[in-house]
Amino acid sequence: MKMIGMIGGMSWESSAEYYRLINRDVRGRLGPTASARCLLWSFDFSEIERLQNAGDWNALTAMMIDAARRLEAGGAELLIICTNTMHLMADAVQAAVSVPLLHIADVAADRLHAAGIEKAGLLGTAFTMEKDFYRDRLAARHGLSVVVPGAEDRAVAHRIIYDELVAGVVTEASRDAYRAIIARLVDAGAEAIILGCTEIMLLVQPEDSPVPLFDTTTLHATAAVEMVIG
Structure with a gap:
């Protein structure tokens, strides 16, 4: 080993x-x-x-x-x-x-391809969702279409990560907020959701999403x- x-x-x-x-x-x-x-x-x-x-x-x-x-x-x-x-x-x-x-993005892309996913929603910190290093790698290197939440949803997702999840705080209110964001990504055409922050898996479970979740952790x-x- x-x-x-x-x-x-x-x-x-x-x-x-x-x-x-x-x-x-x-x-x-x-x-x-x-x-x-x-x-x-x-x-x-x-x-x-x-x-x-x-x-x-x-x-x-x-x-x-x-x-x-x-x-x-x-x-x-x-x-x-x-x-x-x-x-x-x-x-x-x-x-x-x-x-x-x-x-980590290459690993996620490999699993998305194996599942036949072509368009995925990306959740993460504002840095991950807004900067191009992650989305562009998924698109340019792996041919995936990536959709991110709107500005208000990105701010909510980021706040929950930094104010709560990194401190080990998990609340039903924040879980509900993520469920709503996921639903809007699905409405935008996402066939799956990439949990693109390693803390999100502490909050969101498969039952919280109508489409498959890909937990990058x-x-x-x-x-x-x-x-x-x-």
Whole structure:
């Protein structure tokens, strides 16, 4: 089994889910006493959030590259960034190390294609929904059509992630808000919904959507295990 290097702490709530899912999958594949060989670099998310809000993506890129290099030096043979938003600098991180970086959007696209989905709704932070790094990768590299919520819905989705989910707060009111946003994406033609923030799976379940949900946290963790076990 190869060593997974996890760049996490963004937030630790979802990083904990990654750790649980990866180890659960390894145990299921290799036996009851098996667990993953992994290293975790965990950021202080308050510092990450401050730089995000300031738009200092250069500083954030330098931090992510530093984390990736430290994990590689520690023996990591595969890297994963345990958050969708920070894949904004995934290409820069990959260019700075010699071990492969498993891109979360590529994993999601592979599963969407396997399910015969051509048009998907994207939920995530405002950065993920509004910047082109994620949508363009799905479209240009994978030929998928992506629809995002309207401005008001994007603001609601973002607020719930940063004010509640990263702090482990899950409320029925926020679940209802996401259900309504999902319904509007379906009305706009979405055949499936990409949960493009690794915390959303803490709030939204399959029964909350009339179309299939593609939880990037679980898909990313599963794909990482497949790569390190072979």
